[in-house]
Amino acid sequence: MTVAAKSSSPPARKRPFWTMERRDSLAGYLFIAPQMIGITVFVLIPLGLVFWYSLHEWNVLAQTFRFQGLANYQTLLSDPGLPQVLAATGIFSVGLVIFNMSLALLLAVLLDQKLKGIAVYRTLFFSPVVVSLVAWTIVWGFLLQNNGGINALLATFGIEGPNWLRHPTTAMISVIVVQVFKNVGLNMVLFLAALQGVPRELYEAARVDGTPVFKQFTRITLPMISPTVLLTSIITIVGSLQVFAQIAVLTQGGPGMSTTVLVYYLYQQAFQFHKFGYGATLSILLFVIVAVLTFIQWQMRRKLVFYEN
Known part of the structure; x- marks a missing residue:
């Protein structure tokens, strides 16, 4: 009886290959495939090639490509001009981040008011x-010349303006100001969007309690927009470390090396002095600096971002 029952039982059904779980997984992989292909082709492979080039001495004019191990990294550590380049990069980045974010937040607060014609000012900035x-x-290069528009405007008030792009201090200030005015509108829009997401009920409750305006800003506004502050700080810092066109057009790294930031120094070594291997080594240094600063900012989010507390 038992044997007959066993022989008459239906065979076990084979599990189909295309299960719901596998179809969902395939759909997910297809959705991320374009992004992964882009990252692989335009980020990972170039980064690997740059590291490979940094291990070689590559002279395009002489058509030589010779492996030399870590010699370029030893040159990097003993480069007498690198400390000044890093100092100029740090000064530019700090100045740009402070002035850009401060001005962007100020403009966003002012343009968040419900005033007639406010859209015109938003578009203008x-x-x-x-x-x-x-x-x-x-x-801006024409405006900052010795006989340019800015000095002409100062002359109308009896002020003799300096040669902005030919003095180390004013040259750095000029480059920072040009970059701040160029990109402050982007951070302003991000801050403005964040401000419009802050519940108005919080401000009404603070006014009922008699809280001063400045405390409303520090106790309500800043904590509520802290995620946007973190985002804009990361974007601004990374952008400040990648500045090139402004330096190339305005100062060419001068006077001396006062405005020679790391990206422009990389360009000089690779494309002016034809030291492509050493230029690749400098690009690896830039990548490490950007990665470390971004990692530090991201790790600090629990202290800086209200929602992470």
């Missing part, structure tokens, strides 16, 4: 973002 970077820099 954002318009430099869409202007060609090279065209913007060339115009």
Whole structure:
């Protein structure tokens, strides 16, 4: 009886290959495939090639490509000009981040008011973002010349303006100001969007309690927009470390090396002095700096971002 029952039982059904779980997984992989292909082709492979080139001495003019191990990294550690380049990069980045974010937040607060014609001012302050970077820099180059428009304006008030682009201090300040005015509109829009997401009930409750305006800003506004502050700080810092066109057009790294930032120094070594291997080594240094700063900022989010507390 038992044997007959066993022989008459239906055979076990084979599990189909295309289960719901596998179809969902395939759909997910297909959705992320374009992004992964882009990252692989335009980020990972170039990064690997740059590291490979940094291990070689590559002279395009002489058509030589010789493996030399870590010699370029030893040159990097003993480069007498690198400390000044890093100092100029740090000064430019710190100045740009402080002035850009402060001005962007101030403009966002002012433009968040419900006033007649406020859209015109928002468009006006954002318009430099869409202007060609090279065209913007060339115009500012004419304005900052010794006999340019800024000194002509100062002369009308009896003030003799300096040669802005030929003195180390004023040259760095000029480059920072040009970059701040160019991109402040982008951070302004991000801050403005964040401000409009803050519940108005919080401000009404604070006014009922008699909280001063400044405390409303520090106790309500800043905590509520802290995620946007973190985002804009990361974007601004990374962008400040990648500046090139403004330096190339306005100062060419001068006077001396006062405005020679790391990206422009990389360009000089690779494309002016034809030291492509050492230029690749400098690009690895830039990548490490950007990665470390971004990692530090991301790790600090629990202290800086209200929602992470």
